[in-house]
Amino acid sequence: MECIYESKKMQDVTGPAIRPGGLALTERALAFCRLPAGAGVLDVGCGVGATVGFLREHRFAAFGVDTSFLLLERGIGAGPNPGLLKARAEHLPFSDRCFRALFCECVLSLLHDPAEALGEFARVLRPGGYLVLSDVYARMPDEASSFPHLPVHCCIKGAVGRRQIAAMVEGNGFSAVIWEDHSDLLKQLAARLIFSFGSLNAFWAAASCGGDPEAIRETVQRGRPGYYLLIAIKEG
Numbered sequence: 001m002e003c004i005y006e007s008k009k010m011q012d013v014t015g016p017a018i019r020p021g022g023l024a025l026t027e028r029a030l031a032f033c034r035l036p037a038g039a040g041v042l043d044v045g046c047g048v049g050a051t052v053g054f055l056r057e058h059r060f061a062a063f064g065v066d067t068s069f070l071l072l073e074r075g076i077g078a079g080p081n082p083g084l085l086k087a088r089a090e091h092l093p094f095s096d097r098c099f100r101a102l103f104c105e106c107v108l109s110l111l112h113d114p115a116e117a118l119g120e121f122a123r124v125l126r127p128g129g130y131l132v133l134s135d136v137y138a139r140m141p142d143e144a145s146s147f148p149h150l151p152v153h154c155c156i157k158g159a160v161g162r163r164q165i166a167a168m169v170e171g172n173g174f175s176a177v178i179w180e181d182h183s184d185l186l187k188q189l190a191a192r193l194i195f196s197f198g199s200l201n202a203f204w205a206a207a208s209c210g211g212d213p214e215a216i217r218e219t220v221q222r223g224r225p226g227y228y229l230l231i232a233i234k235e236g
Helices: 008-014 024-033 050-057 069-076 114-124 162-171 183-197 200-207 213-223
Strands: 040-044 061-066 084-086 099-105 125-138 174-181 225-234
Touching (some): 008 183, 024 099, 050 099, 069 084, 099 114, 114 125, 162 174, 183 200, 200 213
Parallel strands (some): 040 061, 040 099
Antiparallel strands (some): 174 225
């Protein structure tokens, strides 16, 4: 079964950067990090390579990894040498301390073990390197305890509260320097999904594995999902 993120209909809504805000937060983070020209940058969960292409346009040595053959094929077919590889976030095919920055945009919440992935991110980043996360989170985390049991394959399933995210990041050798709430971008995406799919229930029906879309919508609403940008620096 095709994942909702792999569907052409979803990409028609989001554009090639399959997340709220497109490349807006990528650009915001890049302006903050002030990386030197030619710096090595990795995008984990690169999809079709929108962020990698954006970084390469800014003259960085950018590479991307993803687990979806379908999305990678679309990205590789878009041009020569896109720098995209098939790999898991928890097992990156790169040597220690080889990147100055790592982007993980709307992906951490999809991972089975985000803490393990953060440890791997720390391994491939140089000391003083930047970790850039943007993703959904639960603004009412006490109401989000049932999110992992939702019959869906999308980022809301792994959404947790701000404190839990910060604890995972700091527990893997990073110091957070920026946390910004960008929930307006999630609201804008929800509005476009309603327009494209006809209703949020129709979207949840498309994203679910046979679950009741009304029950899914009500469960998600109780957790009040938001969207954040977190930038952290690798210690040491």
